[in-house]
Structure formats: structure tokens, C-alpha cells
Amino acid sequence: MNNLSSVITYDNKFFWDAAKNKNLTFQKCKKCGHVIWPPSNICPMCYSKDITTITSKGRGKIYSFAVFRVPFHESVKENIPYVLAVVELEEGPMVVSNVVNCSPENLECGSKVKLTWETIGDLNIFKFEPA
Secondary structure (H helix, E strand, O other), X not given: OOOHHHOOOOOOHHHHHHHOOOOOEEEEEOOOOOEEOOOOOOOOOOOOOOEEEEEOOOEEEEEEEEEEOOOOOHXXXXXXXXXXXXXXXXXXXXXXXXXXXXXXXXXXXXOEEEEEEEEEOOXXXXXXXXX
């Protein structure tokens, strides 16, 4: 990825800046405590603009997942089969990412996972692996 202008925006720059150091960060509303994902300039719960950032501990559990056995694009052909999961983090937000470094047959909803990173071009991309 050479052109990051389509990925990095004013609202998510804090996220990508932290990802450079392999830190998974979220916004948190100072008024109601809601952890915001995806990034926003306003809390979706109370509409406050008084927002700070927090760093995730990177622990969670699989809420739902799918195993892909047919590549939808040539770029993922080498990774078949791969797992795409909704992960519920301890801090509250649910994120969509890959679960790596495991056999898909060993996963189930509720499986505990921990944060790992993959560098693709100029970006560090968060993923998860069994805890």
C-alpha cells in the first residue's frame, strides 16, 4: 500500500499513529464512558465531543466467525483457509479481523484470543490469535 490517503483520515489518524508502534487504540467518551469503534468525532451514545483515547489490552473472545476456503481475490490465495471473526474485546468494542496462527477447526464462538500484528506495506494491521 503506497497511497495511504484513502485509509488515514482526520477521524482515524490517532488509530494509525498508535498502530505504527503496534498499539491498538480506541476512543472513549469522557461523559458516558462508551468505548467508540469505529473512530468518530462524536460519541454515538450521548453525542458528546469530549473524547479521549485508550490503549486496548488486546484480549477478547470470538463472538462470531467464518472460515473462507475459496479466495475472493488473488491477494489472499496463499492464506486459504483463513478466518474472519468478530472479536469482542475486554474494553467493550467488537472489531472485525482475522484469527491467525491456528487451525480453523480448533476455533469456536467464545474462544479466547489475543492481539497480534501483521505489517502490510506501510501499515501495521491488528489481528488475533488463540490466547
